[in-house]
Amino acid sequence: MSWIILKIIFISVIFGLSLFIAMYSTYAERKIAAFLQDRLGPNRAGPFGLLQPLADGVKLFFKEEFIPMKADRWLFLMGPGFFMITALMTSAVIPFGPDIIVDGKPFSLQATDINVGLLYIFGVVSLGVYGILIGGWASNNKFSLLGAIRAASQNISYELAMGLSIIALVMMSSSLSLKDIVDQQAGWHWNVFYQPLGFLIFLVCAFAETNRAPFDLPECETELVGGYHTEFSSMKLGFYLFAEYINMFISSAVLATLFFGGYHFPGISSMEPGILKTALSVGVMFGKIFFFIFFFMWVRWTLPRFRYDQLMNLGWRILIPLAVINILITGAVILYKMGL
Amino acid sequence: MSVVKLTDRIKVMERKPMTFMEKIYIPAILKGMSITISHLFKKKATISYPEEQRPMSEVFRGLHILKRDEKGAERCTACGLCALACPAEAISMTASERKRGEEGLYREEKYASVYEINMLRCIFCGLCEEACPKAAIFLQNDKMAPASYEREDFIYGKDRLVEPFLQAKA
Ligand code: SF4
Numbered sequence: 001m002s003w004i005i006l007k008i009i010f011i012s013v014i015f016g017l018s019l020f021i022a023m024y025s026t027y028a029e030r031k032i033a034a035f036l037q038d039r040l041g042p043n044r045a046g047p048f049g050l051l052q053p054l055a056d057g058v059k060l061f062f063k064e065e066f067i068p069m070k071a072d073r074w075l076f077l078m079g080p081g082f083f084m085i086t087a088l089m090t091s092a093v094i095p096f097g098p099d100i101i102v103d104g105k106p107f108s109l110q111a112t113d114i115n116v117g118l119l120y121i122f123g124v125v126s127l128g129v130y131g132i133l134i135g136g137w138a139s140n141n142k143f144s145l146l147g148a149i150r151a152a153s154q155n156i157s158y159e160l161a162m163g164l165s166i167i168a169l170v171m172m173s174s175s176l177s178l179k180d181i182v183d184q185q186a187g188w189h190w191n192v193f194y195q196p197l198g199f200l201i202f203l204v205c206a207f208a209e210t211n212r213a214p215f216d217l218p219e220c221e222t223e224l225v226g227g228y229h230t231e232f233s234s235m236k237l238g239f240y241l242f243a244e245y246i247n248m249f250i251s252s253a254v255l256a257t258l259f260f261g262g263y264h265f266p267g268i269s270s271m272e273p274g275i276l277k278t279a280l281s282v283g284v285m286f287g288k289i290f291f292f293i294f295f296f297m298w299v300r301w302t303l304p305r306f307r308y309d310q311l312m313n314l315g316w317r318i319l320i321p322l323a324v325i326n327i328l329i330t331g332a333v334i335l336y337k338m339g340l
Numbered sequence: 341m342s343v344v345k346l347t348d349r350i351k352v353m354e355r356k357p358m359t360f361m362e363k364i365y366i367p368a369i370l371k372g373m374s375i376t377i378s379h380l381f382k383k384k385a386t387i388s389y390p391e392e393q394r395p396m397s398e399v400f401r402g403l404h405i406l407k408r409d410e411k412g413a414e415r416c417t418a419c420g421l422c423a424l425a426c427p428a429e430a431i432s433m434t435a436s437e438r439k440r441g442e443e444g445l446y447r448e449e450k451y452a453s454v455y456e457i458n459m460l461r462c463i464f465c466g467l468c469e470e471a472c473p474k475a476a477i478f479l480q481n482d483k484m485a486p487a488s489y490e491r492e493d494f495i496y497g498k499d500r501l502v503e504p505f506l507q508a509k510a
């Protein structure tokens with residue numbers, strides 16, 4: 001029974017943490033954007049502008065709630081909610097730290113360690129595009145629809161390459177459980193050193209999947225006003241924007257887990273288990289996550305947006321063949337190691 | 341087809357096909373990212389306005405001031421030369437005669453009872469300052485006409501133009 005309660009507490013903490021990190025990602029994004037452009041960024045609300053996300057949230061809540069007359073009311077309301085739910089669901093299989101001992105029993109810092117964790121993530125992430133598609137379609141606006149269609153086709157194209165790049169990884173780990181994958185990377189055996197090409201492909205696809213620049217075509221302001229969320233206002237818009245930041249957090253967590261050893265750091269095995277080790281591991285995990293969040297933003301404020309045909313070209317004609325070659329190489333190396 | 345040269349600054353672009361290094365795009369991305377990251381540590385160009393103010397040039401032409409003389413009397417004699425010089429026709433005034441006992445207030449026998457400058461018309465050229473024979477009007481280098489919601493607020497009367505008494509004494 002206490003196990004259930006502990007799990008509930010843990011899940012609530014992760015839930016709150018995702019929201020909190022997403023909230024401060026908006027702040028970080030604005031600050032980093034400003035700093036990269038030699039500006040100061042928000043600095044009026046609270047010390048260093050730290051209350052800015054709160055002010056933004058309050059503002060979004062008090063904005064007029066507007067539903068276009070010709071919109072499909074229910075779907076219009078469903079879109080943002082759906083997007084948000086799928087964004088929050090993904091964190092369930094990410095291991096945030098090593099097991100801790102509670103009442104003499106091990107308790108894993110992971111909501112659930114299902115043996116198809118990786119598949120689960122891909123499944124939920126691809127469901128996420130429904131939120132965009134439903135919202136864009138329901139607003140009955142050509143720009144929204146175009147944005148939604150772009151989101152759908154972009155996600156489908158890049159999921160292929162992403163999946164293929166992961167296959168090479170799974171061939172090495174021979175497990176789909178994220179926990180196993182992390183534990184195989186103890187010490188310096190990070191997957192990024194064994195799968196550099198796979199990592200690169202995965203990284204590019206992660207940008208496309210989270211609709212971040214340079215692949216933010218679904219909400220491309222220069223062509224589509226606001227893309228799929230053109231017609232959304234108030235907290236519904238807030239949900240879309242917010243869920244995107246949660247997606248970014250999750251993508252960073254997945255990147256850290258799959259390629260950068262998750263909560264492992266060199267020298268972890270020599271430490272005796274205890275509160276210090278756990279705290280350090282969790283800290284390392286979040287450090288890696290924050291680095292990737294920063295990386296996402298850094299790239300966003302460096303690279304211009306791709307053109308739509310360039311995006312498709314990159315996805316289908318470059319990334320997918322590269323991913324297939326990567327699988328072949330990995331397979332050959334594995335066979336060679338097994339002593340063919 | 342030969343290029344007709346109109347100036348010798350024409351530079352004919354070479355359209356070479358991209359090399360392999362350029363095609364894989366990643367070196368270019370890394371270069372771009374190294375440039376942006378270097379800006380993270382650069383000095384920021386922002387001036388946090390109310391707390392910090394941009395230093396003004398000595399000769400900046402800002403808001404007008406109607407000066408008093410060393411005894412504190414208004415210098416302006418309502419001659420109208422500034423209004424005449426003003427290319428934007430921003431100045432208007434009404435002249436009055438100084439009464440007995442007002443010698444401490446106005447330096448000359450004739451003074452401006454109404455003196456208005458429309459800051460929306462004014463182009464801050466400073467010609468009024470140059471035209472004034474009494475050294476009465478100046479453009480300050482540290483003050484600007486602030487923003488406002490009403491047009492009427494931009495018509496500055498004597499209440500806002502004349503130098504405060506204490507400032508003249510100091
Ligand atoms: S500064 Fe120029 S435009 Fe303004 S009141 Fe003086 S003369 Fe006229």
Ligand code: SF4
Pocket residue numbers: 415416417418419420421422423471472473474475476477
């Ligand atoms: S400010 Fe000078 S130029 Fe203008 S009316 Fe007064 S004395 Fe004459």
